[in-house]
Amino acid sequence: MRILIVEDHPDILANLYGFLEPKGHVLDSARNGYAGLALASENQYDVIVLDIGLPGLNGIELCQKLREELSIATPVLMLTARDSLSDKVAGFDSGADDYLIKPFSLVELDVRLKALVRRAEGQHAVSHKLRFGDLSFDPDTQEASREGRPVVLTRTGYILLRTLMQAAPRIVPRETLEQAVWGEDRPDSDALRTHIHALRQALDKPYEHAMLRTVAGVGFRLVLPDAGS
Known part of the structure; x- marks a missing residue:
């Protein structure tokens, strides 16, 4: 899988690279929302891992821009420490496909990412011309x-x-x-x-x-x- 990770915490980012890259996944990363938006608009990814608490442009706003302004349908999994129902609803309303609460299991993350990609591959592409x-x-x-x-x-x-x-x-x-x-x-x-x-x-x-x-x-x-x- 080619994965975009938008996460500003260096330790979490290092853990994701250390776990996912040895499995053969190709990773790009951004440390703020605007950089993530730029990468998502310039490249094709199989799935996007997106933190909510980002500097500049938060994860909710970034996901909304991906869906509404760029018409990017790439599956999005949100990583966040916010575990209230209202936070989850806001994440899904912005266009996220899945939601994982910090701290999380890297094994579970990998399983969820694979499931999102399989689901996306099984759907017919929608034209956003x-x-x-x-x-x-x-x-x-x-x-x-x-x-x-x-x-x-x-x-x-x-x-x-x-x-x-x-x-x-x-x-x-x-x-x-x-x-x-x-x-x-x-x-x-x-x-x-x-x-x-x-x-x-x-x-x-x-x-x-x-x-x-x-x-x-x-x-x-x-x-x-x-x-x-």
Whole structure:
């Protein structure tokens, strides 16, 4: 299995690596919620192990973003010291598939992860393709097209396109786009301007009508070709 572990406690993380890697599992890890979100958006995993008490973006918020914003259906097992019924309900409501209370048995964790992966493999994949007019984007395959013609972008370009399409035709503030690409580690320079220019060249240059609009002093939005400013 390829497993993403989002856990900020170094001892727990070390124990997970020490137990799971010798079993042949391939592990990636993040120590905060935003780093976990970035890894989950960039890579394909069989299962995600997610702590609730994370810095920056907690596990509940991270799981919600995985499900609602990124449309990632990868099974999620939450690790947490919070054992009240309300905590469990919040975890499942956010999109988690299983819940394990700290301290936990590593053997039980491994068994639960395998069960989640088997269950996911037995389900038909659900298409989460985004569409806005003649523009479409599949977050799972990173394939975009307009009027049936491929739109080829960089990794950052696909993140920007996904964020804009999820909100379309609403305005997406600059800060939201920067957060989607860089999290809390935003560059000092106006890097967003460069990436937006590249997105506009790929998305609009071959066509008569532009879909990507700048809203001065606020952000950016996608509009349908027959829509006004």
